[in-house]
Amino acid sequence: MARIHVGVLGPATFHRDDREIRLTPLTVKLLLRLVAAQGERVSARQLYHDLWGAPVGRFGRLHRTEVQKRVLELRRAIEPGQQAGPSAVLRTEQLLNGREPESAYRLVLDGDQLDCREFEDLVNRAAHAAPATAVVLLSRALALWRGAPLPELSEAGFAAPLVHRLTVTHRAARQALVRAYIELSHPDLALPLAERLAAEDLDDAGAAETLRGLRETLRARHGDEVFRREFPRLRVTVVVKHGDLFAQDDANLVAGFGDTFDTTTDHDFVISKDSVQGQLLERLFRGDRELLDKELRRGLRQVTPVGRETVHDKPRGKRTRYPIGTVVPIPLPGRRVFAVAYCRQGNDYVTRSTADDLRLGLERLWASVMVHGLLKPVAIPLVGSKLARITELDWEQLMIMIIDTFVASCRDRTVTPELRIVIRPCDLARIRLSDVADHLNSLDEDGRPAHA
Structure with a gap:
């Protein structure tokens, strides 16, 4: 039959x-x-x-x-x-x-x-x-x-x-x-169903109460998170949160550098103490610049310099220049700090970069994370937003570039299970996160535009 x-x-x-x-x-x-x-x-x-x-x-x-x-x-x-x-x-x-x-x-x-x-x-x-x-x-x-x-x-x-x-x-x-x-204990999976049930019957007090409880649970669980997007096919998550980059103890960190990999913070003349590089030196290396420079030199041994400044032209700081996109994975106990050069430090000690420089730096960064990242989450600041002076992109576009280059790198290989973009609380109001959320929600589970 x-x-x-x-x-x-x-x-x-x-x-x-x-x-x-x-x-x-x-x-x-x-x-x-x-x-x-x-x-x-x-x-x-x-x-x-x-x-x-x-x-x-x-x-x-x-x-x-x-x-x-x-x-x-x-x-x-x-x-x-x-x-x-x-x-x-x-x-x-x-x-x-x-x-x-x-x-x-x-x-x-x-x-x-x-x-x-x-x-x-x-x-x-x-x-x-x-x-x-x-x-x-x-x-x-x-x-x-x-x-x-x-x-x-x-x-x-x-x-x-x-x-x-x-x-x-x-x-x-x-x-x-x-x-x-x-x-x-999977409120994140329950939430979409609860939202639809509450929307279908506005008079269902039980559905409304369940939805409120789930939202409260997720807010408490996510803490400082302001946005999260899962990409199931890639098995990666993108998280945006406000907080302190150097408090992300469970994650690898990313720090942007100039092409000379300067670390001198004396009197804020070469590198600002408030910059990510300056905080990296003080908070993770306890101000031991010699130790940080030693790790950078070790990572740069296999990199061919592209030039060297004279003492006359650049009296202070380092003078050897490396290609834009150079990445140095600095070892820390159980994790790494990825120092990535995406801007040029002029002889006037002003750093400058472009959208193309940043994109190249990010693409090289994700390739290095794949090899050296120990499959740990990666926490990254909003690179390019301040002293790098990438004026051609607004902050929302910078964040989208970080996310897009990361997602694209994950299609052919496992890079990291989580990208965590950490925004300082004082900067949060300057970013239209709804624009970033709209962009992310327009992508399919492979991170490609859903209409493509």
Whole structure:
């Protein structure tokens, strides 16, 4: 016997041996009418009334023939090789109705042959399962839902009981999935479902309360986070948070440098003490400039310089220049600081950079993180926003460039599971994070524009 599957959770589908079979519109309605009967028999007279819209009392030989034609088409679709004899799926029975028996039809489908039965079975099993198992069962059930059930019979009263029951069960299944996610401490997965449930029924006080609780939980969990975007296919997360870059103890850090890798902060003449380089020296190397320079020299041994200034031209600081995009991974216990040169320090000690320089520096940075980053999160400041003087880009564009170059680098290789952009609280008000969020939300799970 052929394998058949009927789908009614959305526009009707009929598959035989995994191949979709097209039925005429009236035969589709016959199929759905028998599904709506939920295993009960339906007389030929009732079928004619329901499908052709004729009065119940009006039913003669020609009408019976019309019904039989549709039944025959459906039976051939179900069991195309059967020449004669009764059907195990679409059964013909005799109904005593008045003086003469009348033909009636019953559709007998197993749970794996009808999506709405499979849906209800999964939901019922989930009701008695542990949370983790319930998530699996409910997710499978909800994946079967393609839209409103039996939409072709939306005006038919005979379909209303089944449609109502399935619709109620669908909402209950989503509510149960929200509860299961909460029990498993996954409020982030529960939130989108809770938002849709609350929006669908504004009078549901329970749904509104659940949504408020989830949002409070996530705000408390995320702490200083102001934005988060997951890229499931790349298995990476982009987080924007306000706070202190050097307090990200669980992450590798990124520090921007000039092409001379200067570290002198005396009197703020060469490098500002307030810059990331200045804070790196004071907070992670305790002001030991000799130690920091030693690590930088070690990392630069394999890099060919592009020039050297004279003492006359550059009396203070370092004079050897390295290519833009040079990255030095500085080892710290259990993590790294990635020193990346994306700007040029002039002999007037003013640093200057361009959007192209920054992009090159970021691309080289992610390549180095892939090799030396120990698969730890990477925390990066908003490079290029201040002393680097990249005036051609606003801060939102700088952040988007950081994110876009990172996401692009993750498509072919594992770079890091998390990019964390850390903004100083005093700078947060200067950035239109809604613009950045709009850009990120426009990307698909591979980090590409969704419309591309």
